[in-house]
Amino acid sequence: MPRLPLLALVLAGCTVGPDYQRPAPTAASQAPWLEPGTPGAVDLAWWDGFGDPQLAALVDRALASAPDLREAEARLAEARANRDAVAGGRLPSLEAKGSVTENRLSENGQLPIGNIPGVDREFRLFDLGFDASWELDFWGRRTRQTEAANARAEAALFGRRDVMLTLIGEVARSYFDLRAAQADAASAQALAGSDAELARLTRLRLDAGEASRLDLERAEGAARTSAAAVPDAEARGAAAAYRIAALVGAPPEEIAPALRKPAPLPASPDRILIGVRSELLERRPDIRRAERELAAATADIGVATADLFPRFSLIGSLGQQARTPGDLFSGDSTRLQIGPSFSWPIFSGGTIRAQIRAADARAQGAAARYEKAVLGALSDSEAAINRFLNARTAEAEAGAAAERERAAFALADKRATSGEDDRLTLARARQSLLGAERRADQAKAAKGQAAIALYKALGGGWR
Numbered sequence: 001m002p003r004l005p006l007l008a009l010v011l012a013g014c015t016v017g018p019d020y021q022r023p024a025p026t027a028a029s030q031a032p033w034l035e036p037g038t039p040g041a042v043d044l045a046w047w048d049g050f051g052d053p054q055l056a057a058l059v060d061r062a063l064a065s066a067p068d069l070r071e072a073e074a075r076l077a078e079a080r081a082n083r084d085a086v087a088g089g090r091l092p093s094l095e096a097k098g099s100v101t102e103n104r105l106s107e108n109g110q111l112p113i114g115n116i117p118g119v120d121r122e123f124r125l126f127d128l129g130f131d132a133s134w135e136l137d138f139w140g141r142r143t144r145q146t147e148a149a150n151a152r153a154e155a156a157l158f159g160r161r162d163v164m165l166t167l168i169g170e171v172a173r174s175y176f177d178l179r180a181a182q183a184d185a186a187s188a189q190a191l192a193g194s195d196a197e198l199a200r201l202t203r204l205r206l207d208a209g210e211a212s213r214l215d216l217e218r219a220e221g222a223a224r225t226s227a228a229a230v231p232d233a234e235a236r237g238a239a240a241a242y243r244i245a246a247l248v249g250a251p252p253e254e255i256a257p258a259l260r261k262p263a264p265l266p267a268s269p270d271r272i273l274i275g276v277r278s279e280l281l282e283r284r285p286d287i288r289r290a291e292r293e294l295a296a297a298t299a300d301i302g303v304a305t306a307d308l309f310p311r312f313s314l315i316g317s318l319g320q321q322a323r324t325p326g327d328l329f330s331g332d333s334t335r336l337q338i339g340p341s342f343s344w345p346i347f348s349g350g351t352i353r354a355q356i357r358a359a360d361a362r363a364q365g366a367a368a369r370y371e372k373a374v375l376g377a378l379s380d381s382e383a384a385i386n387r388f389l390n391a392r393t394a395e396a397e398a399g400a401a402a403e404r405e406r407a408a409f410a411l412a413d414k415r416a417t418s419g420e421d422d423r424l425t426l427a428r429a430r431q432s433l434l435g436a437e438r439r440a441d442q443a444k445a446a447k448g449q450a451a452i453a454l455y456k457a458l459g460g461g462w463r
Contacts, residue, residue, distance in 0.1 A: 015140025017302020035385035040273030079156035092134035129319015144302030155292035161285035165461035180445035181237035187438035192226035283459035310344035398443035
């Protein structure tokens, strides 16, 4: 017996299975950005940069009550509880037990009960005591289980942050969809009115013999096409409002009516700081989650490998046992059992080694998912930077075109007032102006959506 603690100390340092090493940053992640972005620390609370209090309030509400986030928080709580349960398994266990049993011994059994004077074959037995056990972690099985549980709890934490990032992005994107649809509906309404006026003037010219039937058909067709765009834009706006309600965890009637009241499209920033490319590995929660899942899968190999070796435990039982309640607490009623035990699966038909191979395959799959997450993040970010830069250029061009059309319309209005041009020319100038303004609004909305996509790709949205 004195040698057992020494043996435990010697073997306690033996932990089977591979020791996890966090993957080193890839050369691709260490390289500079391909796209010419603006260097600087990424703005994590980026939605405030749009300067829209209603958008900021919707994001705050989503973070407080969104069902998706509550579900992620529940998964995190579950993972942490599992971690605590595994950690508790490394400690000795103590269990209190008590029983009262009615017993009847057989007269025809191994003991000749009927021939022993004073022995009653029927008796009641009272038992009260404690059972204790402690598995000695010789091969690091419990250690690897704890490593895996800790890594899965951390993966659940980053999973919650990934849900948070996605949620904020979806709320902002839907809000831009809403305001863009409202702006498009207003532009389409104005354009439909202008086209209707142009069709009316064309009919007057036809009656006066100054226009053809073909000119009238074209003008009236354009008017109907413009009118058809109004309900389509209104439907897109309503759908976006209802989508926002679902995202923030509110019934449609609670917030949709207020959202459907027209409001200006928020202005997106002209410059977005993109940070250093390698920082994506720390900032993107999907990458961090994949890395923690890889750590857990690596620890699982050690857990499976430990099953090849014997398990050693210390067991003990202490209590009182008597046939009458009065003798239960007598010193003569004390029972005691203590000593080591072990179990060793000498033959399992290859099951354990197959489980080790399966754990190793799962770890390889987790490594591939981690690599995929890194490469996907780099690709997403580069594409999002490119999209934002081009959307910014498109917005500037569309805005400049709208300014030129405003100048042209002002000139046409002045000429019509002085009698140099007819009202048909003025109506056509108004039509061109409204079309240019509509395209400018669409370019502004596209730039806002590109900004949201870039912030999301960079990992902004959680602290």
